[in-house]
Amino acid sequence: MAVAARKAGRAGSSAAGKSTPNKTLARKAAPNTPQFDKAQDLAAYHEMLLIRRFEEKSGQMYGMGLIGGFCHLYIGQEAVVVGMQMATKEGDQLITGYRDHGHMLASGMDAKGVMAELTGRRGGLSKGKGGSMHMFSKEKHFYGGHGIVGAQVSLGTGIAFANRYRNNGNVCLTYFGDGAANQGQVYESFNMAELWKLPVVYVIENNRYAMGTAVNRASAQTDFSKRGVSFNIPGEQVDGMDVRAVYAAGQRAMEHARSGKGPYILEMQTYRYRGHSMSDPAKYRTKDEVTRMREEHDPIEQVRRRLLESWKLSEDELKVIDGKVREIVNEAAEFATHDPEPDPSELYTDILL
Amino acid sequence: MAIDILMPALSPTMEQGKLAKWLKKEGDKVKPGDVLAEIETDKATMEVEAVDEGVLAKILVGDGTDNVAVNTPIAVLAGEGEDLASAVASAKMPDLVAPPAAAPAPVSAPAPATVPAAPAAPAAVYDAGLEVPAGTEMVNMTVREALRDAMAEEMRRDGDVFVMGEEVAEYQGAYKVTQGLLQEFGARRVIDTPITEHGFAGVGVGAAFTGLRPIVEFMTFNFAMQAIDQIINSAAKTLYMSGGQLGAPIVFRGPNGAAARVAAQHSQDYAAWYSAIPGLKVVVPYSAADAKGLLKSAIRDPNPVIFLENEILYGHSFPVPVMDDFTLPIGKARVHRQGKDVTIVSFGIGMTYAIKAAEALEKEGIDVEIIDLRTIRPMDTDTVVASVMKTGRCVTVEEGYPQSGVGAEIAARIMEKAFDYLDAPVIRVTGKDVPMPYAANLEKLALPNVDEVVQAVKAVTYR
Incomplete structure (x- = not known):
């Protein structure tokens, strides 16, 4: 399904919103949001809904004690990774932090393997040895899943370095949050990426809270698109709740990076509905704030409305899609519940090659 | 008053260098900051600047001289109005050239260690003597x-x-x-x-x-x-x-x-x-x-x-x-020197203390076996244990800290695998449990030295 989404993205590329980004001053996303064709809206809907349902199920299974440790849900932020994946081409890599389930599903990794990793079973993508924050897929060019805040920024820059070294035309999408954006190695990486013109797009998922600390309490510069200004890295702020805006900005950024002009920063203004992790009651924000975001800006609802109103799909047709997504998620949960734990002999494997 | 210009040290570890080129000649007036000469080490080329004002009376070490020891007088600077001839006469001539760097110990002991037939001896000890x-x-x-x-x-x-x-x-x-x-x-x-x-x-x-x-x-x-x-x-x-x-x-x-x-x-x-x-x-x-x-x-x-x-x-x-493709296996220690009385286990620069100690102890009739670990992880426990089974005694030498150090790990492994073969407790010679001091005398005290290794060996051999 992820492949379908990417194909749809490529086929129906939108010319709207293609303006030249200002090199020194970050700016707001183009006011004329580009439109999706029906195939793109359908693909985006399916992908985002899969992440939403998968994460809801994860939360449920965590509550049942099937998932342990840390578990960070992506609910609310779905448009970011889905829109960006639509702007990639085969061979482009992605890497992110610990809120990574959505990135894995959007890059086409098997939902069963992801869920079984969450439950720590042998059929998990890391054989049960990585858990929620540590999954990888060479086949899908997904480089993790990293639990140390900000570490993936240097690593993603290194993957882009390898692209440049090999001159393979690929771009590495490096995702991190508003919290990680204050880590020192982010700026060490920005410096090298621009210095060496590395093909990397930094996607800052600004969900407004670094764990429990609101952006304005932790960041001197809350316009994250400007965080590259002193390195001459262009950036823009994007409505990260609108998958079309994400996709259009993604295309601009990917084009910039792929054409040898160096890194590009996209600040995705998004929102997570759930707490930082499962153990976070999220008392640092009001219920009203969450409700307002859900009702007025929900990324999936926006597409659903277009499918019904612009593309004249019926509720029944949408129900079929919902049903298919639920089936994938239920199958994954079933597998992850009954798959055996790793064999004890796995304790000592995969330490060295 | 004539002033000796000395061969400077360009780095904390420099002991000698090459006087590549003089940029001033005898009779030239110099003032502080003037570049007098260029000197080279195997690491870098640097300029020697004048610190005092005067006339370059005499060049003592000529262009292109190799192995000039640090602090050797390389020229004489005469003060303002001073008689050049007497300035030169008063200068002491250098003991010109430093000896070349100390010749190292042989690369490898020639023959494989013969491990006595002990029942628990490791099956096959790696033979570093066959690497070349x-x-x-x-x-x-x-x-x-x-x-x-x-x-x-x-x-x-x-x-x-x-x-x-x-x-x-x-x-x-x-x-x-x-x-x-x-x-x-x-x-x-x-x-x-x-x-x-x-x-x-x-x-x-x-x-x-x-x-x-x-x-x-x-x-x-x-x-x-x-x-x-x-x-x-x-x-x-x-x-x-x-x-x-x-x-x-x-x-x-x-x-x-x-x-x-x-x-x-x-x-x-x-x-x-x-x-x-x-x-x-x-x-x-x-x-x-x-x-x-x-x-x-x-x-x-x-x-x-x-x-x-x-x-x-x-x-x-x-x-x-000299080989087309000389590689060595990671994880294998090397018996640097065979001996029967005591095993010294070391690695890296720790080997310099171990080797000198073994030479000193030989004169006192103590036959030291030295194992150079080469790899710390994975550690070649078999080679260490086989040696300790033979000698019954062990001293470890490293510059690192004592607590949770490499020596501590070796001691633990020997205790686990060769306890019954030990005739004395394992002794660790390590860097001292302090941040490294700057003062030369304190720094010397903070690092291990040959005498500490000698004393440790004597302690485990009850001499």
């Missing part, structure tokens, strides 16, 4: 040259190998270990980084995830503490966390441990630190041959390898086999 085929030509080279050759050979062999770090390219290496690599391989593969250890370590690991084989040079391992999160959390653990899908074939290398007079923040031995981490290999060579053979193996290794060098050893010369 008999009759192989040997050539003397410094550890620095051996490391450079290892990198150059591997870069010729595999286009995915590249070097990155501070000053590795245009400057030719802060310690000249990467000399000539930029010229041969170009800026794509020999990459100067900004001073940003955390960032470029992460960049190296990311590149390694994709299958490239980076050699990341740290100017010294002291600065790698900035990068230790990427080394441990990203490089060492990812293979395991990915269920074997994704590893990092990367070498982190650079000088480790105390140099000379650079105080606490620049004088730490990290062998024990990195050796505590599953997912890493840790190599600490002593000789040039080991440095070359092990670095080549480290570059080919699919795992992250910490390769700890030593600034003081860089300039030491050793015989190195």
Whole structure:
């Protein structure tokens, strides 16, 4: 399904919103949001809904004690990774932090393997040895899943370095949050990426809270698109709740990076509905704030409305899609519940090659 | 009053250098700040500036003189209005040339260790004596040259190998270990980084995830503490966390441990630190041959390898086999010297104390066996245990700290595997449990010395 989404993205590329980004001053996303064709809206809907349902199920299974440790849900932020994946081409890599389930599903990794990793079973993508924050897929060019805040920024820059070294035309999408954006190695990486013109797009998922600390309490510069200004890295702020805006900005950024002009920063203004992790009651924000975001800006609802109103799909047709997504998620949960734990002999494997 | 101009030291470890060229001639007036001459070491070329005002009365050491010891008078400066002839007459002539660097101990003991038939003896102890085929030509080279050759050979062999770090390219290496690599391989593969250890370590690991084989040079391992999160959390653990899908074939290398007079923040031995981490290999060579053979193996290794060098050893010369492709196995110790009375286990610069102690003890009739671990992780316990089963006594020598050090680990393993063979407790000779002091006398006290090794051996042999 992820492949379908990417194909749809490529086929129906939108010319709207293609303006030249200002090199020194970050700016707001183009006011004329580009439109999706029906195939793109359908693909985006399916992908985002899969992440939403998968994460809801994860939360449920965590509550049942099937998932342990840390578990960070992506609910609310779905448009970011889905829109960006639509702007990639085969061979482009992605890497992110610990809120990574959505990135894995959007890059086409098997939902069963992801869920079984969450439950720590042998059929998990890391054989049960990585858990929620540590999954990888060479086949899908997904480089993790990293639990140390900000570490993936240097690593993603290194993957882009390898692209440049090999001159393979690929771009590495490096995702991190508003919290990680204050880590020192982010700026060490920005410096090298621009210095060496590395093909990397930094996607800052600004969900407004670094764990429990609101952006304005932790960041001197809350316009994250400007965080590259002193390195001459262009950036823009994007409505990260609108998958079309994400996709259009993604295309601009990917084009910039792929054409040898160096890194590009996209600040995705998004929102997570759930707490930082499962153990976070999220008392640092009001219920009203969450409700307002859900009702007025929900990324999936926006597409659903277009499918019904612009593309004249019926509720029944949408129900079929919902049903298919639920089936994938239920199958994954079933597998992850009954798959055996790793064999004890796995304790000592995969330490060295 | 005539003033002697002395051969300066350009670095904390410099003992001698070449007087490359005089830029002033006898009879020239000089004032403070004037460049008098250029001197060279194997690491760098530097200018000698005048500190005092006067007339260059006499040049004592001419252009192109090699091996001029630090503090040798190289010229005489006459004061204003002073008679040049009497100034020169009053100057003392230098004992011109320093002796060449001390000749090193032989590379390897010739014959394999014969382990007495003890029931619990390890099945097959690795025989380092067979690493070089008999009759192989040997050539003397410094550890620095051996490391450079290892990198150059591997870069010729595999286009995915590249070097990155501070000053590795245009400057030719802060310690000249990467000399000539930029010229041969170009800026794509020999990459100067900004001073940003955390960032470029992460960049190296990311590149390694994709299958490239980076050699990341740290100017010294002291600065790698900035990068230790990427080394441990990203490089060492990812293979395991990915269920074997994704590893990092990367070498982190650079000088480790105390140099000379650079105080606490620049004088730490990290062998024990990195050796505590599953997912890493840790190599600490002593000789040039080991440095070359092990670095080549480290570059080919699919795992992250910490390769700890030593600034003081860089300039030491050793015989190195002339072979097309000389590699050594990681994880195998080398019996440096055979003996029957006591086993000394050491590695890296610790070997210099062990070797001198063994020579001193030989004169007192104590026959010392020296094991050079070469690799700290995985540790070649079999070779150590086989030796201890033979001698019944063991002393460990390292510059690192005593608590949770490499010696502590060796002692524990010996206790677990050869307790019944021990005739005395294992004694550790280590750096002292203090931050490295700057004052010369305190620094000397903080490091291990030959006499401490001698005394430890006497203690375990009850002499």
